[in-house]
Amino acid sequence: MLGPVENRSVSPVFVGRAGELAALTEALSRAAAGEPQALLIGGEAGVGKTRLIEEFTGTARDRGAVVAVGGCVELGADGLPFAPFSAALRTLRRLLPDELTAAADGHHGELARLLPELGAPGGHDPADEDSTARLFELTVRLLERLAADRTVVLVLEDLHWADTSTRHLLTYLLRTLRRGRLVVVASYRADDIHRRHPLRPLLAELDRLRTLRRIELPRFTRTEVHRQLTGILAAEPDPGLVAEVFERSDGNAFFVEELVVCHESGCAPGRLGDSLRDLLLVRVEALPENAQRVVGIVAEGGSTVEYGLLAAVARLAEDDLIEALRAAVGANILLAAPDDDGYRFRHSLVREAVSDDLLPGERSRLNRRYAEALEADPTLVRADERATRLATYWYHAHDPAKALPAVLRASVATRERHAYAEQLRLLERAMELWDEAPAEVRVSLRPIDYAESYPPCGCDPDTPLRHLDLLAEAAVAARLSGARERALKIGKRALRILAAEEEHDPLRAAWFWTEKARLQSNLGRGDGREEIARAQELVKGLPPSAVHAVVLVGAAGWGMLRDPGPDALTAAERAVEYARLVKAESIELNARLTLGTIMVAAGDVDAGLAEMHAVRERTRALGQFTETARAHINISSALEFLGRSTEAVEVAEAGIRLARRYGLVDSVGWAEANRAESLFSLGRWDEVREAAERLLRSATSTKPRGSASLRLAQLAAARGEPEAAARHLADARAVYGTRDPIPQYTLPMAQVAVAVAAAEGRIGDVRTELAAAERGGFPPGTHRYGWPLVLTAVTAEADSRGLPAADEGRAEALALVRRCLRSLAAPVPVWAAHSLYVSGELARAEGRESTDRWAEVVAAHEPLDRPAQLARARHRLADALLTEGGRREEAAALLREARATADLLGARPLREDVDLLAARARLSLAPEETHPAPAGPGDDAFGLTPREQDVLRLVAAGHTNRRIAEELFISPKTASVHVSHILAKLGVAGRGEAAALAHRLRLVDAPR
Structure with missing residues (x-):
């Protein structure tokens, strides 16, 4: 049933792309020799990117390579964090289970954020700004280890739908990949990359990488369209058909296939409307009614819809559903998803056309049914996708009462995966839904469930979640995702709300002022002193709290960098005291490290170093490796401060090793900077250049x-x-x-x-x-x-x-x-x-x-x-x-x-x-010269005559040639000749250099 239609729509012969396929296979050969490769394939929708990749991956498998394919998932504006990497890693785990477990090297908890099958994700610290970088580093290391003894091909499709976290991880992978038999191939739809598309700056950045090769697929020529038609029809096509199809398709391979289907089904291409959507819907409209209905449901469900979920939404008898799917698959509209119990469109253009053809009320109804089915049976989709997809379905169902809690749960799920950019987008969606949701829904929400930053921002977990709690969580997410401008804007908005509220909330305001101080310093907008002072004033006289300790840590840190005097020391001591009172050990350790650094600067060297060493060991024992790395950084800086540069280099290098092991990329940079400073002091200047350039x-x-x-x-x-x-x-x-x-x-x-x-x-x-x-x-x-x-x-x-x-x-x-x-x-x-x-x-x-x-x-x-x-x-x-x-x-x-x-x-x-x-001085610097000859009276190693020495003395005094002539009773021309001879003998370019050299070497008498 499937064969005849498939044979008529897809050419069994691979047409054109010989040069592009050769570039891919050459990269495969280079990777097999131990040189990792990266290629980026771009082209308009339907031009043949997927077919090229399929041909390449087939060749790779024939050569013994392990191939893992992952596609970016389109879910409205949300996207699934790291979707293509998760899918590819899932394939690698299925193909290489023992090898992947070994390559994870004990970091299963962290890597589970990408591949939940590895176990429960590790804990999350909202103050850990290296968490995302650590995950990226561990992912790259995992791939390098898997590709150490075998060739691995990693394919990431549809980057135009990539979420921010996926784009960042891909950039990190391509920038840092240095070893392993790995080929990374990524594709994107070029015609979707408009001026403001988020992929555009990434493409510009990747173009600067010498390790990346970019391949742009052009449309087919008339000759290539002729070959494609011959393959599809299994016969020589009529010249008129070739001409008409080439003209209508403009060389787009997918449009050629659709036009052939129209022709074979009796729908002459000339009778089609000018709308591309009409062309893409022709085959859909030819399906039986149930099949059309199922195709519409799949179009609204996402890039791939699981069979069980589809059955729950379609509400058809099982035989009717299977028959409808058979018809859609037979018409080459839907495909069974590889490695999944689900279905997807063969081409995304058709899915988009079908989705656009749905009525607004119809789309809302389908999204509601998807959401209800998923709520009734959460096992219908993978656990790592569940929260985001449910949030998307409820949002597009236009039901704020259901959408707000779902969106907040999805924000927690993305936060646990360190996908902070996606968390921020979800939180912004929650803020959009906030006023639309019923009051009884809002008061049922608790900050402890949705706002992990609640301890430092002063939220009471027993009170309802407030809009300000969302702003605090969004500010942290923006900062951790690198969107500091957005974080600063959110913080300013929160402070305006707090200023306008009748009820005074000093702890929350103090937390936002401290965040603002940090962000303004990071962005170079100011030193944050005024903001820190405001925060300190707000918490003055209040009972000890985590917020109070955070404010004092901020004040101590400000002083440590700018004025490490008594005020900074007092703030650090009080921060330690307050953190201990409220049993906030992570804040306490941060404060103690700052305190030790200030103590060294104040002259209490032994006690200060002991405090920093104690923090280093305690944080290592607790697994707080970001703070451990900071301890290495501060200790190495303190040792350099004391002139103990050799020790400083050793500590910095230990910090670099630790930071690299745990993927703390920012910490690597700080430790490397300290190491370079100490190397400069030690005179290891070539190493300084290498370290600085790296x-x-x-x-x-x-x-x-x-x-x-x-x-x-x-x-x-x-x-x-x-x-x-x-x-x-x-x-x-x-x-x-x-x-x-x-x-x-x-x-x-x-x-x-x-x-x-x-x-x-x-x-x-x-x-x-x-x-x-x-x-x-x-x-x-x-x-x-x-x-x-x-x-x-x-x-x-x-x-x-x-x-x-x-x-x-x-x-x-x-x-x-x-x-x-x-x-x-x-x-x-x-x-x-x-x-x-x-x-x-x-x-x-x-x-x-x-x-x-x-x-x-x-x-x-x-x-x-x-x-x-x-x-x-x-x-x-x-x-x-x-x-x-x-x-x-x-x-x-x-x-x-x-x-x-x-x-x-x-x-x-x-x-x-x-x-x-x-x-x-007429001294020889040769080692064998042990008895240098004494210089005689008036000797000059530059060969200046007595008269030239007199002229040089006057040049050094700043006299002109005319003034020199008057002083020595010679003509200005003769003075000029003497000056020229002097410049040549001294090897200098001008009078100023000659004067400076004469004074420096005491060729003339200097004034006393």
Whole structure:
């Protein structure tokens, strides 16, 4: 019964697409060799994407590959979270049960959010912002392990219907997939991707991935349509039919099939109306009445409708239902769904046409019957789809009393799967239904059932659910899904409602103000100080509560980053106390970690580190791995603060391993940023570049990417690449903005800006940057960032001593340096060494340096693991020794050590300074040169004649050629010739560079 119609409508011969199929099979071969592949297939509806994929998957199976296909599900505006991944993983579990269990590696609870067959999902923490990233990482790791020893083909169809969570997971998969014999093929309907379609930005992002190949399917040519017709008819088609079908179908393969069916059934194509819908409905209207009725029911039920559910809705006798289905399948309108006891349309275009042909009242009635059938027997659909589908059916049945609770239950189900974007959409639908639902329905709802954020937002679980509870839950969902702008908008709306209500609700308002502070800081809209203060004022005098503890944690965290002084310490201590009183251990551990960090900054080092280590171990024992990773991040930062950079690297690397194991992508970024900072201190600069570039590629949060740009800027400045340093600095400033001046970002950025200005001879800009930093202040605990800034600025002052342009305003500049010093503490050896170094440069800038002072600086740095700074200090000591005279061998040894370090680091400015000093003193830096020849009176390693030395002295004083001529009683032309010779011998481009070099190398007498 099925055969004749099928043979006439679908060509058994695969037509065209030879190049596209070759690209897919080539990817299969590459994957089999261990190189994972990703391909994206686009084309208009009916152009042949599914047929191409079927041919490819058939070839893959013939070659021994395991094929798993999952399609995105269209359910109105809702979508099923992760539907294609769940379907594909379900297939992999059926085909490779033991292998998938082993590949899950003990993470069955997390992966059950995608594949419920693995067991009950793990617990959910609304404060865990890494939950979605962790699920994504575990999914990718699962696929990589499954594809380690066999070729796996993962096909994801119909991305134009993909939910937000599916799009995010696919993006993560394609960005991070690095190993395994895996081929990922995704398809989408190109003609549906309008300007505002959510898939459009994803396609633009994927196009930038070098690992992805995009295939666009064109329509068939006339020759290909001729071959398709030959295959369908099993005979040579009439030329007139070929011409007419090609003209009417415009080369669309599916339309060719439909037109052939019309022709074979006696409906001449020329008699059809111009409407595409009419063409697609021709075969449906030719079906028996019961079959048409069943087809309409299936069209409204979703992408696939299970047989039991269909039977309950159709209300036909079983024999009549089977006969109707046989007719629809025989007409090639419906297909039995693979691996399912259900039915779907062979092509979605027909489903859309049938659905659109239903009357509005008819659609509402069918959705109600679907909902009633599912409520009567929930086992009719899979458990992971039940809540969302029931919510969709009731919503489209236009029954707010039934739809509101169903939508809220679906929001809980999506939250448990970490599908926060879908949760947000459902909550917004619930807010839309709120006023329409009867009052007795609303008062029957309880926050404890639907709003998991209720403990921190202050809801009473014994009172009815309120609209504000939905706003709180929606704000959290928006934040966790990355929609921070939407979260901020929801929070502002809630605060307006609270302000307008007669009944004062301080706990709820305080929670929303704390959320607003966090979001504004994340978005660079402000520092959140005013919002935190409002929240603290609201909870003042109230009994201890979880909200009170959250507010205090927010205040302590604000102070930890911006002003880690007594107020921050007090807030952290009180947050710990309040969290313990209300037995909120997760809030307590968060507060204790903040407290330990502030204690270290305040100088209580041992106790602070002990507190942080205790939090790390407790959170690990509780399985709160996000907080464990944060402990690694804070401990590594504290160790770097103390100058214990080697330990800091070890702790950061342990944190990276832990974060990767549990899929904490944001935590990986923060730990990697800390590691790069400590590597820079240790002089492992090549590793810094690798880490920073990796961080720029992989970090999901903006601030770790800003840290990577900042690190690259520092590295470029240290290696004598001011243009690159300025470029990276601009990138960092774009990330951190200007509305939230956090010292750990602003002070290092100022240090780079000072270094770039000094390298380019802009001493005025050096002073401007330092003055701006001094106005911002150096709060307690920020000396870690303040000392390098002040050292860079005062070194620039010392290097420019004697230059007329720099001498003007020098007294004010050095007074500014001294004001900065009064604000900077030096509690541990590394900062004490910085203090000595700054004092040495300050003395050099004032012309009162001494060998003893620089010897003290070198001695202070030798026990520290700071090779770059030690090498620069040795260079300064060598310079002082040579100036005083008589200690040339000692100076040569110091310069050799400094030169070796400069070579190792790639520090070009330091290497040039060492070489120039050695050249001036006629010192050889070769290891075998143990007795350097003394320089005679008036000797000059650059070969300057006495007259040229006189001219250089006047150039350094800022004189013009005419003024030089007057001073030396020579003609201006002769002065010009002398200046040209001097520039060539010194290897500089202009008079300013010559003057700076002369002062730096003491080729002229500097003013005292």
